[in-house]
Amino acid sequence: MAEVILKDVVKIYPYSEKKEKRKAKDVAAKKTNLQITEKGVVAVQNFNLTIKDGEFVVLVGPSGCGKSTTLRMVAGLEDISEGELYINGMLCNSIEPKERDIAMVFQSYALYPHMTVYKNMEYPLTILKQKIPYRFEIEFLTERNAAIATKIEELKAAGKAAKATKLEESIKANNARIEECKAKIATGEIDYVAKMSRAMRKYKVQKVAEMLNITEYLDRKPKALSGGQRQRVAIGRAIVRNPNVLLMDEPLSNLDAKLRNEMRAEIIKLRKKISTTFIYVTHDQIEAMTLGDRIVVMKDGFIQQIGTPQDVYDHPRNKFVSGFIGTPKMNYFDGHLSVKDGKYSVTTANGFTVALPEEKNERLRANQIGEQDVTIGVRPGHIKLNGKGIEGQVTVSELMGDSTHLHISVGDHDIIAIAHNEGVCQDYSGKVLKISFEGQCVHVFSKEGQEKNLEYFNENYHKRHEEAEAKEQKTTK
Amino acid sequence: MENTNNVAAVKSKPQGNSKNTAAHIRLIIEKILVYVFLMLNVFICLFFFYILIVNSTMSKDELQGVFTGIPSTHFFDNLKSALNTADVDLPQATWNSFLVAALSAIVTTYFSALSAYAIHTYRFKGRKFIAGFILAIMMIPSQVSSLGFLKLCNQMGATNQLWVLIIPGVAAPAVYFYMLQYLQATLPLDLVEASRIDGSSEFRTFNRIVLPIMKPALAVQGIFSFVGSWNNLYMPALLLTDDDKKTLPVILANLSSKAHSQADAGQVWMTILIAIVPIVVVFLILSKQIIKGVTSGSVKG
Numbered sequence: 048m049a050e051v052i053l054k055d056v057v058k059i060y061p062y063s064e065k066k067e068k069r070k071a072k073d074v075a076a077k078k079t080n081l082q083i084t085e086k087g088v089v090a091v092q093n094f095n096l097t098i099k100d101g102e103f104v105v106l107v108g109p110s111g112c113g114k115s116t117t118l119r120m121v122a123g124l125e126d127i128s129e130g131e132l133y134i135n136g137m138l139c140n141s142i143e144p145k146e147r148d149i150a151m152v153f154q155s156y157a158l159y160p161h162m163t164v165y166k167n168m169e170y171p172l173t174i175l176k177q178k179i180p181y182r183f184e185i186e187f188l189t190e191r192n193a194a195i196a197t198k199i200e201e202l203k204a205a206g207k208a209a210k211a212t213k214l215e216e217s218i219k220a221n222n223a224r225i226e227e228c229k230a231k232i233a234t235g236e237i238d239y240v241a242k243m244s245r246a247m248r249k250y251k252v253q254k255v256a257e258m259l260n261i262t263e264y265l266d267r268k269p270k271a272l273s274g275g276q277r278q279r280v281a282i283g284r285a286i287v288r289n290p291n292v293l294l295m296d297e298p299l300s301n302l303d304a305k306l307r308n309e310m311r312a313e314i315i316k317l318r319k320k321i322s323t324t325f326i327y328v329t330h331d332q333i334e335a336m337t338l339g340d341r342i343v344v345m346k347d348g349f350i351q352q353i354g355t356p357q358d359v360y361d362h363p364r365n366k367f368v369s370g371f372i373g374t375p376k377m378n379y380f381d382g383h384l385s386v387k388d389g390k391y392s393v394t395t396a397n398g399f400t401v402a403l404p405e406e407k408n409e410r411l412r413a414n415q416i417g418e419q420d421v422t423i424g425v426r427p428g429h430i431k432l433n434g435k436g437i438e439g440q441v442t443v444s445e446l447m448g449d450s451t452h453l454h455i456s457v458g459d460h461d462i463i464a465i466a467h468n469e470g471v472c473q474d475y476s477g478k479v480l481k482i483s484f485e486g487q488c489v490h491v492f493s494k495e496g497q498e499k500n501l502e503y504f505n506e507n508y509h510k511r512h513e514e515a516e517a518k519e520q521k522t523t524k
Numbered sequence: 525m526e527n528t529n530n531v532a533a534v535k536s537k538p539q540g541n542s543k544n545t546a547a548h549i550r551l552i553i554e555k556i557l558v559y560v561f562l563m564l565n566v567f568i569c570l571f572f573f574y575i576l577i578v579n580s581t582m583s584k585d586e587l588q589g590v591f592t593g594i595p596s597t598h599f600f601d602n603l604k605s606a607l608n609t610a611d612v613d614l615p616q617a618t619w620n621s622f623l624v625a626a627l628s629a630i631v632t633t634y635f636s637a638l639s640a641y642a643i644h645t646y647r648f649k650g651r652k653f654i655a656g657f658i659l660a661i662m663m664i665p666s667q668v669s670s671l672g673f674l675k676l677c678n679q680m681g682a683t684n685q686l687w688v689l690i691i692p693g694v695a696a697p698a699v700y701f702y703m704l705q706y707l708q709a710t711l712p713l714d715l716v717e718a719s720r721i722d723g724s725s726e727f728r729t730f731n732r733i734v735l736p737i738m739k740p741a742l743a744v745q746g747i748f749s750f751v752g753s754w755n756n757l758y759m760p761a762l763l764l765t766d767d768d769k770k771t772l773p774v775i776l777a778n779l780s781s782k783a784h785s786q787a788d789a790g791q792v793w794m795t796i797l798i799a800i801v802p803i804v805v806v807f808l809i810l811s812k813q814i815i816k817g818v819t820s821g822s823v824k825g
Contacts, residue, residue: 144720145720159715159718171722171723284722
């Protein structure tokens, strides 16, 4: 367990060759919207994040947004161009990966193909000294004693008393060690650092294999396993060391949809069993929503928003976040925001007007927002098909089972609405419907610059976030 | 369904039948031609082995007569005389050859794999230049550099030493190039990174993770350099002058140059036979590995 702090972290990929500088510039500019400076392409910009002990943080964003680069910087596989990285209070900028006490699960599993599953999982234990908790050693020794005891009985039955007495001595030695460990625990020590013995490694691997349900595959090589099993082995290899921080780089994206759902649930279960700080990278917003304590939404190297899944979903700070989080995607209407006596209302281009609730009014007033053209965002689930408001024709109707997703052509663009099937499935295709939405479901985005949510327009989001966090820490203390 | 019906209809027509037979006959002729060609190839390849074996069973006088192709009965006589000649110490030469070939095979494959791994894995300044430079060395024929090498050895007083033949194996651009190709096809960098995070040092990663993955490539290049070194006459002939340091090819050359005038031709043939046995054995044991190694790069892509 450890706290991870990233302070103003920047990653710049320098141009590899001077002659190709111009070319690379052009290519990079076309491919992404990443900022290009004299030094090179900036993949991650001023990344500030404090990950608490034992927290599960998900970095999410479209491909090329710098989330994997950030993770690799934490792992020590990429150099940090600027800024500072602290793991467990230690400045880690120029510390080797093996000394950071981290483990990583790769998208491609990265299992060693010539080793069996057992050897794969044992490998990290064979190299470095490990933290061995006294509790674990007691557990290990008691189990070992039980095994020796049965062997002694067998030997006695076979009439080999001399060997049996030898084994009895080893039981005594083990018991003495157990007492030693208990005494250490009593003094408040939790673990010690040493090389694990072969028997202890075996016990540890077996334990982890049991936890992940891969005991029966321990003798197989990775190529004889299915994708889901390989993923389990990769996770097993990572957690067998009890790392301070567990890094996961899109671990589920090589699996098929069904297996992905299963493994997602497995990861949630796993998280309850082991107490480690998790940093998880994904491009899948469902994984982000379901797994994370906090989500970090990234785009073009910039952090867009940091918050709990609920916060990010309910209060997206800009249009990008609102569109990225939530399926189906949020609908957007061109519209106008007007104020009268401190009360705000929005009117769509089609002439549908809705007043905003007091809660939103307050925030807009606090940000001193005036009348302006805006983009109105409404989540598909909040669109009502109640025969009032904007008229549109259903172009596509997708049956999802308990609900139907309707693609409704309004003006020159399509919007998506969700119709709940209460018992009977209705055929909507081709129908002309009237749709509306309520003020409390409306998100108002500026049409300028970063298309910020106007409710949080002047908010220095990160600053406030950190302040809130500091307050929270104080209260918990 | 419609398609299969159509096919059936075409087949049932008499015209289609005659077409089929024509195609069938053509196929058979093609096959016969291919097999004749292959048999010819096999004959060419194996005929010399056959001559070698037959000749090694013949006495000196029989060898001077007309070539019959029928084995004679002097196999063990020749073996005895080959092993017991005063001129050459055949067991010592075989041991020398084996030592040089085995060690240079190990040295060549290990260090080539190591440099290929470095070029493949690490991103350092001048990487492209070094990779290109190593390839450029391949273009220089070994005869050109041998003069300098010989001079160096003489000045160092390192002639008549077997290690002089082994150490240069460290730099083998062709083997390096093969290893690099193999690594690019088979080793994802994720594995290296995973190993680093698991706590390996760089050398441990190479020895424990990368080398086992490269086994087929190591086997192939190991055999090739073993055979190359075993058959090498040029450098050993220049460097080794002591009788107890000479390798097999050097001894063979000495013997066969004598053979015309005085030596026993049967004995020379027998020595050649003994010289190729280890290579044949190595090939027979490792042929599967060789085929795997030669094709693996292309299959995995």
